Amino acid sequence: MNGSQKIKEALDILISFGMPRAQQNERSALCLLALLNLTPKKRWKDSETPLVGITPMMEFAREYYDKKYAPNTRETFRRQTMHQLVQAEIALYNPDKPNRPVNSPKVVYQIGPHALEAIKSYGKKDWGSKLKLYLSQRETLSERYAKLRKMKLVPLLLKSGQQVLLSPGKHSELIKAIIEEFAPRFVPGSVLVYAGDTGDKWGYYDEALLNKIGIEIHNHGKMPDVIIFQPAKNWLLLIESVTSHGPVDPKRHEELAELFKKATAGIIYVSAFPDKKTMNRYLDNISWETEVWVAEAPTHLIHFDGQRFLGPYGSE
Numbered sequence: 001m002n003g004s005q006k007i008k009e010a011l012d013i014l015i016s017f018g019m020p021r022a023q024q025n026e027r028s029a030l031c032l033l034a035l036l037n038l039t040p041k042k043r044w045k046d047s048e049t050p051l052v053g054i055t056p057m058m059e060f061a062r063e064y065y066d067k068k069y070a071p072n073t074r075e076t077f078r079r080q081t082m083h084q085l086v087q088a089e090i091a092l093y094n095p096d097k098p099n100r101p102v103n104s105p106k107v108v109y110q111i112g113p114h115a116l117e118a119i120k121s122y123g124k125k126d127w128g129s130k131l132k133l134y135l136s137q138r139e140t141l142s143e144r145y146a147k148l149r150k151m152k153l154v155p156l157l158l159k160s161g162q163q164v165l166l167s168p169g170k171h172s173e174l175i176k177a178i179i180e181e182f183a184p185r186f187v188p189g190s191v192l193v194y195a196g197d198t199g200d201k202w203g204y205y206d207e208a209l210l211n212k213i214g215i216e217i218h219n220h221g222k223m224p225d226v227i228i229f230q231p232a233k234n235w236l237l238l239i240e241s242v243t244s245h246g247p248v249d250p251k252r253h254e255e256l257a258e259l260f261k262k263a264t265a266g267i268i269y270v271s272a273f274p275d276k277k278t279m280n281r282y283l284d285n286i287s288w289e290t291e292v293w294v295a296e297a298p299t300h301l302i303h304f305d306g307q308r309f310l311g312p313y314g315s316e
Contacts, residue, residue: 005040007026007029009122011025011029018143019140021142023080028084034060035052037050044121045120049111049116052108054077054082095110171225171241171243174242174243178295182293182295183228185298186293187228191229192228193205193209196224196226214264225239225240225241234264235311237270239270243273247273249282253289266312268291269290269291276297286304291310
């Protein structure tokens with residue numbers, strides 16, 4: 001059997017074991033083969049359990065599979081493959097000496113016994129049953145990572161009781177603050193129309209309500225981060241959540257004005273910042289006839305112009 005076929009099979013095993021997409025690659029497949037001391041001509045049932053370090057793994061890939069890696073990629077092997085294989089319990093870390101210092105040049109890895117038992121059946125009739133047994137006894141790394149991502153999501157509870165989960169991060173935390181801190185204080189009785197999300201641009205979208213106000217959006221990429229409607233005053237607030245870029249500057253003001261020009265509600269433009277430090281970076285760019293809110297001082301609002309305070313321009 002040639003080397004490329006063996007690499008392909010090793011990759012298939014990693015996928016079957018539920019490794020995350022970032023570890024479904026040739027480098028990870030070669031690490032698995034090195035852990036098993038499985039050269040191209042050997043069969044899976046001949047897998048061994050040597051103690052092997054990162055540099056020997058790279059030498060194994062070069063000698064037996066003609067895959068050459070630069071010495072400075074050792075950290076990539078360690079951080080982007082072996083760390084995850086250990087987390088998945090496919091590989092053991094320093095099984096000969098668990099208390100070995102992390103920075104020791106003698107750090108070694110070894111294939112885990114349960115993974116080895118399943119791997120030895122690869123390509124045989126009982127591979128399916130052995131794999132099923134292996135997976136039934138543990139949670140795959142993909143499943144664990146998915147749960148961790150879900151735990152980090154930012155929950156947003158709407159008045160209707162509906163819960164929206166936004167991707168984790170400062171941007172989503174600020175969006176949450178806009179809806180839960182800004183809106184009740186400055187536009188009480190308002191309704192959330194839209195809340196974008198870095199992971200899913202349509203994090204929350206009441207399209208029917210926006211249509212009722214006279215707006216139909218076909219290019220969601222131009223949407224502000226948050227849209228809030230206050231029925232009592234017929235106000236539509238277009239709010240940008242600014243953590244690294246994107247306040248309502250003159251250019252953005254014109255874009256939003258064009259996008260929402262058919263709205264039957266009065267338009268109010270708001271730039272929201274997590275703190276004054278972030279706001280200070282954008283003061284020179286903020287457009288006149290807009291509002292600024294800072295989450296660290298939620299009871300205050302900064303008005304950019306003196307003609308009116310918190311109201312749509314063009315109205316009495």
